[in-house]
Amino acid sequence: MVQCEKKSSSPSVSAETYKRVAEAYCSQMSRCKEPYLSSLEGKLRKDAALTYPDNAQCYSDFNYDYDKSEPIVLKKLSDSLRLEAELCIKSVERADCGSIVTYQIPECVEYNTFLETISTSSTK
Known part of the structure; x- marks a missing residue:
């Protein structure tokens, strides 16, 4: 199992x-839970709440490409960092919720800016 909390002596993003x-992403999304759910159509809202009762705000058809294989949040990272990020994010379990949906929710602007800052500074 990947240990995300393990310290790295590497100067690269750890x-x-x-x-x-x-964690910051899910914290932001927690604040956005109600706006997100209310933005869904009735049936989708019900499905999201029933399927992911604890993190319904993190999941939607927007979260993954059509093949359901990859959280969109990973696409914001440079190729050289994606594998490390993917393994770490998956080990956090609840954090595979990168979503274009956040860009439609005012309360999530702070996180969007944070993610872009990390992504930009991580690109070599």
Whole structure:
């Protein structure tokens, strides 16, 4: 199992950074839960709430590409960092919720800015 909290002596962005990104993301999404759910159509809202009762705000058809294989949040990271980020984010479990949906919710602007800052500074 990937240990995200493990300290890294490498000057590159560490797994700990991705853990913080993941936690910050879900923290932001927690604040956005009600606006997000209310933005869904009736049936989708019900399905989201029933399927992911604890993190309904993190999941929607927007979260993944049509093949359901990859959280969109990973696409915001440079290729060289995606594998590390993917492993770490998955180990945090609840954090595989990167979503274009957040860009439609005013309360999430702060997180969007944070993610873009991390992504931009991580690109070599």
